[in-house]
Amino acid sequence: MGQARFQDGKTTASHVVELHWDIEQLRIVAMDGGAELARWPLDQIRQVNMPGDDGRIRLALGHEPGARLLVSDSLDRDQVLGRCPNLAIKPEREKGWWRGYAFWGSAAILSITGLFLFVIPALSGVIAGFVPMEWERKFGNTAEEQILTGLSKLEKKPLGQMTCSTPAGDQALEKLLASLTGGYGDRSQLSVKVVDTKVPNAFALPGERILILRGLLDLADGPNGVAGVLAHELGHVQERHVMSNVIETSATSLLLGLVLGDVTGGALLVGVGETALNSAYGRDKERAADDYAIERMTEAGFDPAPLGDLLTRLSGESGNIDEYLVWASSHPATSERLAVIRESSMGGGQALNETEWQALKNICNPE
Amino acid sequence: MALTYDERVLAGRPQHSGNRSDSGNGGRFSAMVSGGTLFGMLLKYALLTFLTLGIYRFWAKTGLRRHLWGRVLYGGDPFQYHGTAKELFVGFLIALAVLLPLGIIHLLISRWIGAADLSGASSLINSAVYFLVLFGLVSLAFYRMRRYQLSRTSWRSVHFSLAGSPVEYAAKSLLWGMATLASLGLAYPWMLAWQNRQILNNARLGQARFSCRVRGVDILVRYILFYGLLLLLGLIYTALLASLSSGREPAAATGPVVFLLFLVIPVAFIAFRLSVFKLVASETRLNKHRIYARFQTGKVVLSGFIATLTGGLVFLVTLAGVMAIGLLFTVGMISLDGIANAEGVIFVLLNMMQWLLPAGILATMLATAAAKSIFLSSLLETVIPGLKIAQSERLEAILAGNQSAPRYGEGLADALDVGSF
Numbered sequence: 001m002g003q004a005r006f007q008d009g010k011t012t013a014s015h016v017v018e019l020h021w022d023i024e025q026l027r028i029v030a031m032d033g034g035a036e037l038a039r040w041p042l043d044q045i046r047q048v049n050m051p052g053d054d055g056r057i058r059l060a061l062g063h064e065p066g067a068r069l070l071v072s073d074s075l076d077r078d079q080v081l082g083r084c085p086n087l088a089i090k091p092e093r094e095k096g097w098w099r100g101y102a103f104w105g106s107a108a109i110l111s112i113t114g115l116f117l118f119v120i121p122a123l124s125g126v127i128a129g130f131v132p133m134e135w136e137r138k139f140g141n142t143a144e145e146q147i148l149t150g151l152s153k154l155e156k157k158p159l160g161q162m163t164c165s166t167p168a169g170d171q172a173l174e175k176l177l178a179s180l181t182g183g184y185g186d187r188s189q190l191s192v193k194v195v196d197t198k199v200p201n202a203f204a205l206p207g208e209r210i211l212i213l214r215g216l217l218d219l220a221d222g223p224n225g226v227a228g229v230l231a232h233e234l235g236h237v238q239e240r241h242v243m244s245n246v247i248e249t250s251a252t253s254l255l256l257g258l259v260l261g262d263v264t265g266g267a268l269l270v271g272v273g274e275t276a277l278n279s280a281y282g283r284d285k286e287r288a289a290d291d292y293a294i295e296r297m298t299e300a301g302f303d304p305a306p307l308g309d310l311l312t313r314l315s316g317e318s319g320n321i322d323e324y325l326v327w328a329s330s331h332p333a334t335s336e337r338l339a340v341i342r343e344s345s346m347g348g349g350q351a352l353n354e355t356e357w358q359a360l361k362n363i364c365n366p367e
Numbered sequence: 368m369a370l371t372y373d374e375r376v377l378a379g380r381p382q383h384s385g386n387r388s389d390s391g392n393g394g395r396f397s398a399m400v401s402g403g404t405l406f407g408m409l410l411k412y413a414l415l416t417f418l419t420l421g422i423y424r425f426w427a428k429t430g431l432r433r434h435l436w437g438r439v440l441y442g443g444d445p446f447q448y449h450g451t452a453k454e455l456f457v458g459f460l461i462a463l464a465v466l467l468p469l470g471i472i473h474l475l476i477s478r479w480i481g482a483a484d485l486s487g488a489s490s491l492i493n494s495a496v497y498f499l500v501l502f503g504l505v506s507l508a509f510y511r512m513r514r515y516q517l518s519r520t521s522w523r524s525v526h527f528s529l530a531g532s533p534v535e536y537a538a539k540s541l542l543w544g545m546a547t548l549a550s551l552g553l554a555y556p557w558m559l560a561w562q563n564r565q566i567l568n569n570a571r572l573g574q575a576r577f578s579c580r581v582r583g584v585d586i587l588v589r590y591i592l593f594y595g596l597l598l599l600l601g602l603i604y605t606a607l608l609a610s611l612s613s614g615r616e617p618a619a620a621t622g623p624v625v626f627l628l629f630l631v632i633p634v635a636f637i638a639f640r641l642s643v644f645k646l647v648a649s650e651t652r653l654n655k656h657r658i659y660a661r662f663q664t665g666k667v668v669l670s671g672f673i674a675t676l677t678g679g680l681v682f683l684v685t686l687a688g689v690m691a692i693g694l695l696f697t698v699g700m701i702s703l704d705g706i707a708n709a710e711g712v713i714f715v716l717l718n719m720m721q722w723l724l725p726a727g728i729l730a731t732m733l734a735t736a737a738a739k740s741i742f743l744s745s746l747l748e749t750v751i752p753g754l755k756i757a758q759s760e761r762l763e764a765i766l767a768g769n770q771s772a773p774r775y776g777e778g779l780a781d782a783l784d785v786g787s788f
Contacts, residue, residue: 119467
């Protein structure tokens with residue numbers, strides 16, 4: 001017979017009690033007044049210690065919430081350990097414990113998949129339309145500077161000498177643009193530059209900016225392949241694909257952040273800026289840009305078929321240079337694309353005459 | 368148990384001091400938190416959370432709460448946390464499931480605004496709608512989180528609970544948020560007072576009710592001090608930038624000054640939050656029993672300062688240590704391969720870049736665990752013993768309630784990163 005504390009689970013009182021051990025049950029009796037507070041069958045007594053119960057044994061009847069008996073006296077503890085046979089029995093898992101996981105788990109997976117596949121792509125397009133042109137131009141400026149700086153390091157040339165211009169070459173480029181921008185609308189802000197680097201690529205940047213890299217001109221046989229790439233990039237610009245891509249990438253990494261939690265303290269966000277520029281457009285956007293290119297080419301009376309040839313050749317080339325720098329890596333020459341381009345070809349003329357084409361090809365080699 | 372002099376004075380008359388069933392430290396709050404144990408737990412949890420891509424965080428949170436709740440005692444008995452990781456995890460899954468409909472609604476609204484074509488105004492409306500919805504969601508998540516936490520907390524086997532409607536809380540918070548925005552932050556003290564009242568007036572321990580009478584005016588003074596400090600810092604910073612661009616100030620001196628400025632802001636924020644907590648607690652009653660909060664705010668602020676510095680130091684030392692190991696490793700590889708000098712330097716640099724990310728992650732984990740454990744243990748050990756409840760012997764009579772408790776916990780709050788632990 002020793003001293004312990006009893007909390008009946010009905011009030012916050014903590015009674016000092018005496019423990020009376022009968023053969024099959026424990027009687028818990030209040031120290032002052034001697035009232036019997038509870039009778040617990042020995043085989044139903046469980047130990048339910050929690051953090052903070054240092055040096056005490058916390059006992060309960062079964063596993064129900066409610067009354068608790070706290071035993072700290074060592075004699076009492078020996079009694080408890082000796083007399084109660086089922087102290088350590090854990091509560092059984094309630095039936096169907098997995099249902100919460102299963103149901104909400106599948107709902108969560110469905111929801112996240114739906115968000116990634118449908119909502120974010122659609123939403124980013126809509127939101128891109130809300131972004132003021134002014135912001136997009138500033139963003140495009142920075143992006144162009146970054147790309148030029150990167151390429152100037154690659155080519156080991158000063159930044160000022162990265163863009164190419166010759167009077168004849170500019171004229172040829174302007175002629176191409178004029179014939180391809182029939183339905184474009186106001187093109188006073190449109191900027192197309194040729195960059196002096198061996199990398200074969202072309203970018204559409206935010207704010208109506210297009211960069212054509214000299215490597216692409218080197219690879220092309222004739223003007224129509226280049227015209228096709230230019231028209232394709234014009235398609236991205238016209239549909240504001242760049243901006244919606246940036247928004248899509250940010251939204252995606254934001255969502256990923258939600259799912260993963262703050263694992264490394266926002267490290268996920270760091271990659272957003274980079275991936276925004278490097279990542280490929282979705283299939284739908286590529287198809288839309290292809291359609292736009294074919295339409296413009298046909299409208300201008302150019303044969304679009306050389307675009308397919310240039311694509312195939314680019315795919316062959318990509319082995320030699322860093323993969324991600326090549327147009328083909330983000331614009332794979334899939335058989336589907338090539339077929340669409342081939343089928344759309346109804347013949348047609350050359351986009352530039354031979355003199356103009358040579359002028360454009362040599363825009364980076366002023367005599 | 369005898370009441371302290373303070374309590375007798377504040378209660379207005381001497382109290383009867385009999386307490387039939389309590390002893391020793393009855394009627395007092397105490398906390399026994401070991402910074403070392405806490406550091407170990409936090410580090411283990413951070414590692415496991417990282418390795419499991421974040422899934423372990425529900426188990427980590429639960430473990431940490433069980434530990435911390437158990438380290439806080441009142442009347443000699445620990446508080447207990449009954450929540451499980453499963454509840455948090457499923458709550459999180461529910462929140463994810465809810466995101467899709469929300470996303471679709473957002474899409475439809477955006478489309479509708481786009482179709483209505485308000486040109487320049489449409490982007491403004493779109494971002495305003497977005498902000499308001501997010502603010503509402505955060506408030507909703509916060510109330511639900513508190514309700515879950517209280518329902519999973521007990522003292523002497525009697526559970527806490529939070530009645531009231533999370534939707535009402537979110538809707539009114541949204542209105543307050545708009546007022547705060549419109550008044551350039553001046554309405555914030557009133558919003559804070561209202562939010563605290565709304566939660567505390569709905570909180571219960573068993574059948575005992577909490578009630579809170581804190582007013583916005585009371586918070587205003589503290590707020591103006593904080594607001595003024597921020598303004599002052601902003602001014603100093605702008606002046607610094609201006610003098611820097613005009614070239615009068617040597618650039619080397621501005622670095623440390625700016626660093627100090629930004630160290631002051633979190634410390635000032637801690638001080639503001641603590642003084643508001645003190646105020647709110649002193650305006651709160653549990654069944655007519657006044658609650659007193661008397662602790663040294665300066666002590667906590669100082670520990671926040673020390674925690675930040677220690678964290679920074681641990682970060683730098685870890686980073687330097689790992690990079691040094693990486694350098695040894697790389698140099699070892701070179702001497703094995705015998706790479707020529709000029710190429711060797713580039714090779715070393717490229718190799719060291721690969722060591723930077725893991726070094727950074729490890730350093731962040733160690734630094735966060737160190738800073739958090741220092742701050743948390745000091746916070747609890749300073750604040751908790753400073754709390755008192757008047758006429759605490761009457762708390763013996765609190766009856767258990769039968770309020771319903773939420774089945775799952777905190778999903779939205781976790782997803783939106785509301786609340787720290």
